[in-house]
Amino acid sequence: MNLITNLKQTAADSLLHLYQVNLQPDQVLVNATKPEFEGDYTIVLFAFVKQLGKSPDAVGNELGTAMQKALPSIITNFNIVKGFLNFTISNDYWLEYIKNADAKNLVPPTTIPQKIMVEYSSPNTNKPLHLGHLRNNFLGWSIAEILKLQGHEVVKTCIVNDRGIHICKSMIAWQLFANGATPSSTHKKGDHFVGDYYVKYNDAFKAEVAGLVAGGMTQELAEKEASIFKAAQEMLLKWEQGDAATLDLWKRMNSWVYEGFEVTYKKIGSDFVKTYYESNTYLLGKELVEEGLTKKVFYQKEDSSVWIDLTGDGLDEKIVRRKDGTSVYMTQDIGLAQLKQKEFNNDASIYVVGDEQNYHFKVLKLICQKLQLPAADGIYHLSYGMVELPTGKMKSREGTVVDADDLVDAMIAISKEKTEALGKVSDFTADQLSELYNTIGLGALKFFLLRVDPKKKMIFNPEESIDFHGFTGPFIQYTHARIKSILRKTGIDVAITNNELLPLEKQLAIELSTFPAIINEAAENLDPSKVAIYAFNLAKLFNTFYAELSIANAESETKKQVRIQLGILTAATLQKAMSVLGIAVPEQM
């Protein structure tokens, strides 16, 4: 049992015994003691003082005495300051912790493992990935790894938006302007190649509309009448009718895009167990509409369109089938949820999707629950805020989109520059160097995007490059490399003997011991930033430790042994924490 849980439980037991008050252990507030006071952990007494009608000092004394008696090997001392009961934890307790902690198994597996699906990335096949996709990918990948670390089985999936009018737009533009050019004939990455034609479509569209407006048409009408737009609409119709030539072109252009995505995913480390394509799933959910009508979850209007009334749940009415019998987005998603459930039988399903779709996922979950689909209660929306520029939202039409490939390459280039300037890796081979630059560049980028609470929107300023100092990935990578450098010199065979721990040694042990709780918190809140913040605090603490105390040249052999073990545990914890963020830590940098 971890120490804080133990203290809470003991406090609850003691209170019951002393005063016959029945409290849940979680109702007892146990905090780390503020550094300016003596002790390690603090119980706030005010909560019970009132119902007991005693003074805080009296309660503190009685509770402190009882708890010390109950945990004689753990609590060595206590004091009371203004309603705060401070406990000092025994040296031996922490020494035992340091001795027994297993660097290879830092997080105990959950007792109730589940099968959890994480859907993330969801690219469109008409343009390359951008900064927003990076946040999505890193979040999805990370939350999957956090759940895995807890012992859950995780299925990573991706839904590709590969059909619709926007895809037809790049297809039309390619027909009109490409002259048969391909990614290989132009030496362009496939997704960028297709993206360029999407831009070309928009330019041509805009020009045509401007011409029509100049000829006296209203803007609105011109947008509908533009021939290039009509061509795209026609193409969508042909696609839906299964026209062979259209499907050929569609497949061909999509395959270019997938080749490009493949490169990017490989570089940033995204992987999926199963990829769903909207072209296969967009007709799903039709039977569910029938089922919903039978169950009277849905109802039909006079025009024969089908709706669900969610006004009782504080939401609006929502259409689930058009009057022409076709599905809408919501219907597809219900159908896809059912399909995923059938194929993988998952207990829970996490959707990593931007916060603009909060309403959609609220409705999705509600409808699935009302239809009594299995695991409907296990639907979670990991909603994240947009990445914005100092000038506001990124807009592809205005060319203010930060391209994923460009950004990743820029980060790697910067890490190369900085590493060369420091000149600490002269013994590396060319391959090792390029791997190191990747590790550091991507580490900086991933950490930058993951260190912020996902649900908050964040601002990225392309003018200021992402930092490599302070609260950053490279800082933590550096701390890891630093520890490894020491351990290469000292060796890692340790024998811990009786020993007094110095404050910094103890502090480090305490910080290390909270890692499993941090992973839990991150998993419960679907929030990798908790792990990022923890890794930073641990690295910072180690660096203070490093500046104050020598490991290799410790005052005594017993001290040296303890510090080597602390080094091993810190390095392992940093490595593990960073690994669930998708960030590798180098041995040397």
Added chain:
RNA sequence: GGUUCGGUAGCUCAGCUGGAUAGAGCGUCAUCCUUCUAAGAUGAGGGCCAUUGGUUCGAAUCCAAUCCGAAUCACCA
């Protein structure tokens, strides 16, 4: 207009299941490399925690109202 989310240091963010003097990083200034990696450490400076009221022994944290910003309320996905 309804709903949801946000407003904390010059900037980017923690803290929000109420607790002791509100924390980091960047930036600014100062100090520390003949001793384990200075991508580091130490210190200084910087705050009406949007505003106003309420609950409480105690409020950045909970409640209410107001102001500002964003998203959404599509038979687009």
